Amino acid sequence: MVSYPTKFWKRKSFKLIVLYAFKNHKKILQVESQNRMKCRCSECDSEITIPKDAVEGEIVTCPDCGLEFELSFDKDGKCNLKIAEIVGEDWGE
Amino acid sequence: MKTGESEKPSLAKKLSIVFDRTRWEEKALIKAARRKRIQTNLIDAKNICFDLNARYDAEAYGDVVLQRCISYFRGLHITAVLERNGLQVVNSFDTSLVCGNKLFTSLALAKAKVPTPETYVTFTPEAALDVLDKIGYPAVIKPVIGSWGRLVSPIKDRATAEAILEHREQMGSSLLQIHYIQEMVKRPPRDIRMIVMGDEVVVAIYRSAPADTWRTNVALGATTTKCPITHQLEEIALKAARAVGGGVLAVDSMESPNGPVVHEVNSTIEFRGAAAATGVDIAARIIDHLLNILKK
Numbered sequence: 001m002v003s004y005p006t007k008f009w010k011r012k013s014f015k016l017i018v019l020y021a022f023k024n025h026k027k028i029l030q031v032e033s034q035n036r037m038k039c040r041c042s043e044c045d046s047e048i049t050i051p052k053d054a055v056e057g058e059i060v061t062c063p064d065c066g067l068e069f070e071l072s073f074d075k076d077g078k079c080n081l082k083i084a085e086i087v088g089e090d091w092g093e
Numbered sequence: 094m095k096t097g098e099s100e101k102p103s104l105a106k107k108l109s110i111v112f113d114r115t116r117w118e119e120k121a122l123i124k125a126a127r128r129k130r131i132q133t134n135l136i137d138a139k140n141i142c143f144d145l146n147a148r149y150d151a152e153a154y155g156d157v158v159l160q161r162c163i164s165y166f167r168g169l170h171i172t173a174v175l176e177r178n179g180l181q182v183v184n185s186f187d188t189s190l191v192c193g194n195k196l197f198t199s200l201a202l203a204k205a206k207v208p209t210p211e212t213y214v215t216f217t218p219e220a221a222l223d224v225l226d227k228i229g230y231p232a233v234i235k236p237v238i239g240s241w242g243r244l245v246s247p248i249k250d251r252a253t254a255e256a257i258l259e260h261r262e263q264m265g266s267s268l269l270q271i272h273y274i275q276e277m278v279k280r281p282p283r284d285i286r287m288i289v290m291g292d293e294v295v296v297a298i299y300r301s302a303p304a305d306t307w308r309t310n311v312a313l314g315a316t317t318t319k320c321p322i323t324h325q326l327e328e329i330a331l332k333a334a335r336a337v338g339g340g341v342l343a344v345d346s347m348e349s350p351n352g353p354v355v356h357e358v359n360s361t362i363e364f365r366g367a368a369a370a371t372g373v374d375i376a377a378r379i380i381d382h383l384l385n386i387l388k389k
Contacts, residue, residue, distance in 0.1 A: 057115035057137055090165040092240015093359035
C-alpha cells in the first residue's frame with residue numbers, strides 16, 4: 001500500500017506547483033495585469049485601472065487628478081470613459 | 094423564504110432595471126437578480142429615446158421594471174412613459190411623484206393622519222419670515238425636491254433666516270422659491286429609517302449624525318445601527334407607506350417627545366447602510382418583492 005504524506009505541502013504535486021509559480025511568477029503577474037483594463041484620463045493623461053468586477057455605469061476616479069468618469073463598454077468589450085454628470089438638484093433617493 | 098435564499102429557477106420572468114448611475118445598490122440588485130436566475134435587462138436611462146407614438150411592451154422592457162434613476166425628474170418621466178404603455182414599474186408614477194416632493198409627501202401623510210413635524214409652506218421670503226417669527230426659532234428650511242440633506246438648513250435666528258432666504262432668491266431655482274419650513278423636532282442626534290416592501294417592514298435602522306453635525310443622512314457620514322421594529326414603529330411605517338401609494342420605500346422618522354413623527358418617505362431607496370447594520374440582504378428582498386408582484 002502506498003502511503004502519502006499527510007501534510008499537503010509535503011506532497012510532490014504541491015511542490016511542483018510552487019516550483020512552477022516561482023519560475024514563472026513574472027509571466028503570471030503579466031497575464032493578471034493584462035486582464036485588468038486600463039484607460040487614460042482625458043484631463044491629466046494618467047493611467048486609470050478599471051477594476052475587474054466593474055459594471056456599466058459605474059464611476060471610476062482618476063487616481064491623480066480626481067476627475068470622475070462614468071464607465072461604459074463598447075461591443076468589443078473595450079472600456080470607454082465619459083466625464084461623469086455632476087450632482088443635480090433632483091439627485092438622490 | 095429566508096433572506097438571500099435563492100428561489101427555483103425562473104428564467105421565463107424578465108426584469109428591467111432602469112438606472113443612470115451604478116451605485117452600490119444597483120450592483121447589489123444586479124447580483125441578487127442573477128443569483129435568483131432572473132433574466133435582467135439593464136437600461137441606461139441616458140441612452141433612452143422614446144417615440145411617444147410607439148408601443149413598448151414586456152418583450153422590450155420586461156414583466157416588471159425597477160426604476161433606479163438617481164435623477165428624480167428623469168426617473169419620474171421615464172416611469173410615466175412606461176406606465177402609459179401598460180408596463181408595471183416599481184415604484185409607480187404616483188408613488189414616485191409624491192415621495193419625490195416633500196410638500197406632496199407631507200400632504201399625503203397628513204391626509205392619512207400619520208404624525209409629522211409641524212410644517213408650513215410659503216412662496217415669498219416675506220411670508221417665510223412671518224411664519225418663522227410666529228413658530229419661533231430654531232426651525233428648519235428644506236428644498237421641496239432634493240435628497241441627501243442637500244440645502245437642508247437649520248434656522249437659529251431671524252438674521253440667519255434672512256440670509257438663507259436671500260441666498261435662495263439669488264440661486265435662481267424656481268423650486269427654491271417654495272419655502273418648506275418645519276419645526277426643529279427635539280430629538281436625539283439620530284433618526285430612524287424603516288425599509289418597507291409592500292405590507293412588510295423589512296428592516297429598521299438608527300442613523301446617527303456624525304459628531305458636531307445635526308443631519309442624519311448616510312450620504313453625509315451618518316453611522317447606522319440596527320433598530321428594533323416595535324409595534325408602534327411598524328404601524329407608523331406601514332401607514333406612511335400606504336399613504337404615499339406603497340411600493341419599495343424608506344420611511345424616515347424622528348423620535349419626538351410625543352412619539353415618532355415621519356418627516357420623509359423615499360422612493361428610490363439607498364440601502365447600503367441598512368444592509369451593513371442589519372446583515373439583511375435587502376437587494377435580494379427587493380427582487381423577491383418584484384417576483385411576488387409578478388405572481389399576483
